[in-house]
Amino acid sequence: MQRSIKSPRWLQFALATLTTAALAQALPVQAQVEGNIFPPTLAYTPASGTTINLTGVTTIGSTGSGQILVTPSGGMGSGAQATNVITCGFVGNNASAFGVAPPSSSFTPTSGPTALNLSCTSSAATTVGTLSCNEAPGGSSGANRSWPVTCPAGTPPVPPTLSYAPPTGSTINFQPPNAIVGSTATAQIRVTPSGGSAGSGSAVTTKLDNCALTNETIPGTFGGFNTTLTFVGNTSAPQNLNLTALVRTTAVTATLTCTEIRGSSGPLGPDGNVFTRTWQLQVGAGTPPSRLSIAKTVSAAQVLTDSEFSYTIEVANGGSSAESGLIVLDDVPSTLTVLSASGAGWNCSVIGNAVDCRRSSLIQNSSSSFDILVRAPSTPRSITNTARATSQASSSSIASTVTVEVVARPQVPVDLRLDKRDSVDPVLTGAEFSYTLEVANIGDGTATGVVVSDTLPNGLTLISASGAGFSCGGTTTVSCSLAGPLAPGASASVQVLVRAPAQEATLSNTASVQSDAVDANGSNNSDTETTVVSAEPPPPPLPRADLAIGAQAVPASALTGQAVEFQVQVSNNGPDAAAQPRMSATFATALDVRSAAGTGWSCQITGQNLECNHTGLSVNARADIRVQTVVRPGATGVADARFVISSPTADPLTGNNQTTVSVPFQAGGSDVSIVKTDSVDPVRAAAQYNYVLTVSNAGPEAATGVKVTDALPATLSFVSASGAGFTCTRSGQNISCDLGASLAAGASAAVTIAVRAPTTGQTINNEGVVSSTSIDRNPANNRSSQSTRINDRTAEDIEALLDDAAIDPASQAALPVVADECAIRTSALAEACTAIIGAADAGHTSEVTDALRAIAPDEVLAQTRVLNDMGATQFFNVDARLNELRRGGGGFSLSGLTVNSGNQSIPLALVGDALQEALGFGDIENGLVSPWGFFINGNITNGDQNENLADGRVGVAYDSVGITAGVDYRLSSRSVVGGAIGYSSLSSDVGSDSTLDAKSLLFTGYGSYYINERFYIDSRLTYGSASLDQERAVAFQVGSSVFDERAIGETDATQFTLASSIGYHLNYGAWSVTPNAGVRYTSNDVDGFEESGANEFNVGYEDQSFSTVQFAVGVQVARALSLSSGVLMPQFDISLNTENGDDPSSEAYLLDGSTTETFLLQEQNPDSSYGAAGLGFVYLMGNGRQAFLTYRQTFGNDDFDRGTLNLGGRFEF
Structure with a gap:
């Protein structure tokens, strides 16, 4: 819990007085006011005097912008004395190019920060202005603040260039070809911009304008060209110039000329801003409009219910050319039953009541028709039917309509016929026999109320009277009434059983029939049968069998190619058995009879005829036959079959011995x-x-x-x-x-x-x-x-696809990484993967190889060459110093120098005091100049490592400069030790467009010891660090896809070198010959690092370590020349060298990669042998001064070349 402590009133007053006094001291005199009222102080970000670089400039004339944030603090009170006002504006020669808003701002103790918004209008060069702001605190003059403001130079505005499809100069054909005369054909010119600089205004605008026609063979044909297409800035969105053409009876051509204006209008191209673009326009001759007509007629304007009638549809071509692709459609009203549709040259199909008839062509001034056969409904009505026709050339259908009246059938007369027969004749007296009274309706109408009457002659006694469907009564006169109607073609019979009289007689018996309907022919309504009654028994009667045949087709109607079964029924109505019945049938050619069979029947097919034989048929027995047929494909005409039954047994009623069945059919088509x-x-x-x-x-x-x-x-x-x-x-x-x-x-x-x-x-x-x-x-x-x-392809699939392109270590190193990445849709390399895989699928192997090489970061292998050569720089500089120190222990190196005296050559080291005294320097006591020496050596090197893709060797061309300074001390006349520090800077071009720059700082301890006057041994130990700056180009093109990125990375390395050499001096007069040999071991450690700037192609590198061992054997030849000012010693050396070491290698990985696969980069066969030759001069002067100059060049290695210039000096201290 917090508690507040209230200070005494006297303490509050004292604090307020002190605060006011302090503020008064801090403010300018003009701003000090009484009553604790004073304005706020202002802070500026950036601070006054800081250079402000405006941003946002693109093209010349564009606007740059920037900002200064003004923040008030402190102040007390209100009113003018508590207000600080700043007024800002640009001054100087370039003030008109700059602006500041707001130009004036006021700040009170309660004000918040305010931004001063700076702007400029760019020109072709960088513009510098000065912003000056004056403060007025409390109404008085205050401090002046100023800032240098820089407006960057704008780039010249570049309007977009336009490409055209189809290209200019080509012919544009309007579509569709052969259109209907009077219709509109169309064409399009697609205009695509590219290469424009960002911005707006006329300077970065390209227009396609002022299009006009010339040489139009029929004026007024073409249109749509009076459109201006405008493209601004760096847009890449295409636009279309949509053209139209009125199709005429002949082809029409024209020339379309448009003006392309880039930026501000200028002189006509090719080097100005205005260009002329032309195309040839062509629209082909049109097809004349269709002159088809259709006429639909009916076979009768009035038809009876349930009757068949036909429609005839005639299509005529009154045009001047043939019509093709004719189609006639007729949706026949559902009240009609479509039976068939056909016509010469027409291909018709019927599905339900939809009739579709087609014809491939119809020549000019001709007509063709087809018929549709239908059945009328069973009830009267008026039926309207419409047919429609089209063709390929017609733009709409034409129609024809006809109406038919379906009327009721008139009353059809009934014609009943009575047939009476006795069962036996003659008949014995007193015997029973029967009369059969058969009624048949042979009229067209149905008979109702049918009554059969039979008045029996005297002497006959009625026993019974009956018949199917009849109700009989009476004794002398028998009357039988039929319960139902008797349809046309139907028959019914009554059996009257009687007993003959006891005496002989000839009986005449007449029966009649009548109905409710008027009989059209009453003459056949009665029949008389005469029967002889005899006391003598009659001869046995001949057998009689009433054979009857019936048949139906299943299905009742069919399609061509469809199977139809005829079901034939043969029955024996008696009174006796039928011997050897024979059924014969004849089939229309539209039917293909396949088989026939039935129980008890033996059938044989011969062409269109069929015969079936049976052994015998008992009374009231029935024997069926099944006949299998097919409506022949393509059949025309009728498909009917006539069946006849016969037997050697007499048939008392032959009217039922035959029947005919018709099968309506239509074209069945195919499925x-x-x-x-x-x-x-x-x-x-x-x-x-x-x-x-x-x-x-x-x-x-x-x-x-x-x-x-x-x-x-x-x-x-x-x-x-x-x-x-x-x-x-x-x-x-x-x-x-x-x-x-x-x-x-x-x-x-x-x-x-x-x-x-x-x-x-x-x-x-x-x-x-x-x-x-x-x-x-x-x-x-x-x-x-x-x-x-x-x-999706797996990584293995992609690796197999790209394998033929991986032909060298670099592309082989990239292959597994690219394969793994390309197998992942969301990989950062997705865009490159699409292009590379597409090129591989298209067989563009060389493009894939280039892409793999570019992606592989094998440039890092150049670090091996660069670090080794930077180590060699220090080695050669120290070696140059050791050359000076041979044999002596400080100051001048006297070993190998000779003085000619008479005919002999005396080593300079043995001359001793006399020579030193003569030259005017040296230490008489020690026989040498001074035990201490300081030197500074420098070298300039340039070298090339040739690219060898097969071995994974990157090409490196480098230049370096190095400087080494050191001090050494002579321990004795035979030994010397020293230390040196060396700095070198190397820049190199790697591959085609990459760079590697390096700087090193190396420390070397060295020593030389003469075992005797001629044999020496040298040793050097070096350690130091280097910084490496690498810029790697990732540039390749696959198909139309171009990739161009630069990856930047930097890292540090350490180097350790241990070297030793031996030599032996041979003196021949003024000449000194020194055979020598040496070994040098170098170890480098490079820190891992990551690249930036190349987006998805950036890689990270693991730590690297590699070492080399160099062996050298050679000889040095020198000659001492005494001059008035010193001794000049030209020298030449030559050596054979061999380098052996680790294969340069590095492991790298994609920074944004989706897999853990790495680049395994390695140079193969790096070991090499080469020679080196050097030519130099050492100049020894008085007072301990020395100078030398040496140039050394490698030779004998086609893969590597290096030249080094060493120069340096020494003085004693």
Whole structure:
């Protein structure tokens, strides 16, 4: 819990007085006011005097911007004395190019920060202005603040350039070709901008304008060109110039000329801003409009119910050219029953009541017709029917309508016929016999209320009277009434059983029939039968059998090619058995009789005739026959069959011995269907697979003109299409295969289409379609789709695809990384992967190789060469000093120098005091100059390492400068030790467009010891560090995709070198010859580092370590020349060198990579042997001064070349 402590009032007053006094001291005199009122102080960000660089400038004339934030603090009170006002503006020669807003701002103790917004208008050069702001605290003059403000130079505005499709100078053909005269054809010019600089205004605007026509063969044909297309700045969005043309009877051409204006209007090209673009326009001659007409008539304007009648549809071509693709459609009203549709040259199909008749062509000034046979409904009505016709050339259908009146049938008269017969004649007295009274309706009307009457003669006794459907009564006069109607063609019979009289007689018995209807022919309404009654028994009667035959077709109507079964019923109505019945039949040629069979029947088919024989048929027995037929495909005419039954047994009633059955039929067409399957699913990306499209015909007729089409999706690449009997063609992605022969009912045929899958995973939906020129009864099965899953390529797939392009260590190092990354859709390398895989699929192996090399960061291997050469710089500089120190221990090195005296050569080291005294320097006591020496040596080196892609060696061309300074001390006349520090700077070009710069600081301890006057041994130990700055170009083009990035990285390295050499001096007069040998071991450690600037191509490098061992053997030749001012010693050396070491290698990884796969970079066969030769001069002067100059050059190695210039000096201290 916090508690507040209130200070005494006197303490508060004292604090307020002190605070006011302090503020008064801090403020300018003008701002000090009484009553504790004073303005706030102002702070500026950036501070006054800081250079402000405006940003946002693009092209010349564009605007740059910047900001100064003014923040008030402190102040007390209100009013003018508590207000600080700043007024700002630009001063100087360039003030007009700059602006500040607001120019004036006021700040009170309660004000918040305010921004001063700076702006400038750019010019071709950088503009510098000065912003000056004056403060007025409390109304008085205050401090002046100023800032240098820089407005960057703008780039010259570049308007976009335009490309055209189709290109300028080409001919533009309007579509569609052969359009209808008077219709409109269209064409398009697609204009695509590119290369414009960002910004707005006329300077960065390109227009396509002022389009006009010349040489238009029929004026007024073309249109749509009076449109201005405007492209501003760096837009890349294309625009279209949409052209139109009125189709005329002849072809029309014209020249379209447009003006392309880039930026501000200038003189006409080619070097100005205005360019002329031209195209030739052409629209082909049109097709005259259709002159088709259609006329529909009916066979009778008035037809009876349930009767058959026909429509005739005539199509005429009154034009001057043939019409093709005629189609007539007639949706016959549902109250009618369509029986058939046919006509010469027409191909008609009937589905339900829809009639579709087609004709391939109709020549000019001719006509053609077809008939539709229908059956009227059973009730009267008025029926209107319309037919419509179209053709390929017609833009709309034409129609014709006809009306028919269906009226009721008139009353049809009834014609009853009575047939009376006795069962036996003569008959014995007192015996029973019967009369059969058969009533037949042979009229067209139905008889109702039928009554049969029979008045029996005297002497006959009625026993019974009966008949199916009859009700009988009476004794002397028998009356039988039929319960139901008697239809036309039907019959019914009554059996009257009687007993003959006891005496002989000749009986005459008459029966009659009548009905409610008027009988058209009353003469056949009665019949008389005479019967003889005899006391003598009659001879046995001959057998009689009433054979009857009936038949029906199942189905009652059919299509061509459809099976029809005739069901034949043969029955024996008695009174006796029928011996050896024979059924014979004759079939119309439209029917193909296949088989016939029935129980007890033996059948034989001969062409269109059939005969079936039975052993015998008992009374009231029935024997059926089934006859199998097919309505022949393509049949015309009628399809009926006539059946006749006969027997050697007498038939008392022959009217029922034959029957005829007719089968209405119409063209059945075919039923072609298609099933599409794929050969494999799922499919690897870019793999080849097949579609099999199997076409079947379910009949009933053969299918002609069978065509299989397949519009391949754009993502699939077509390989081939074939099928037995098919001829396949291709137009773009559209495949069409035509079957050369017809496809029989029940047959099938297949087309195989080979395709290549896309390179990325997806689902492909592909549909195959079959069609034919025959009527197709079921178009619903004419399409079949197949869905195929395409799997993304695996890393192994991609590596195998790119393997042929990995032909050297660099591309081989990139291969596993690229393969793994490209197998992942979300990889940072996705864009490059798409281009590389596409090139590999297209067989552009060299482009893939270049891409793999560019992605592989093998430039890092150049660090080996660079570090070794920087170590060599220090080695050579120290070696140069050791050359001076041979044999002596400080100051001058006297070893190897000689003085000529008479005929002998005396080593300079042995001359001793005399020579030193003569030269005027040296230490008489020690025989040497001074034990201490200081030297400074420098060198300039340039070298080349040739690129060898097969060995993974990167090309390096470098230049370096180095300087080494040191001090040494002579321990004795035979030994010396020293230390040196060396600095070198190297810059190199790596590969085609990469760089590697390095700087090193190395420390060396060295020593030399003479075992005797001639034999020496030297040793050097070096340690130091280096910094490496690498800039790697990642540039390659694959197809139309261009990649150009630069990866920047920097790292540090340490180096350790241990070297030793031996030599032996041989003196020949003034000459000194020194054979020598040496070994040098160098070890380098490079820190891992990461790149930036190359987006997805940035890599990180692991730590590197590598070492080399160099062996050298050589000889040095020198000659001492005494001069008045000193001794000049020219010297020449030559050595043979061999370098052995670790294969330069590095492991790297993509910084934004999606996998852990790494680049394994390694140079193969780095060991080398070479020679080196050097020529130099050492100049010894008085007072301990020395100078030397040496140039050394390698030779004998085609892969490596290095030249080094060493120079230096020494003085004693």
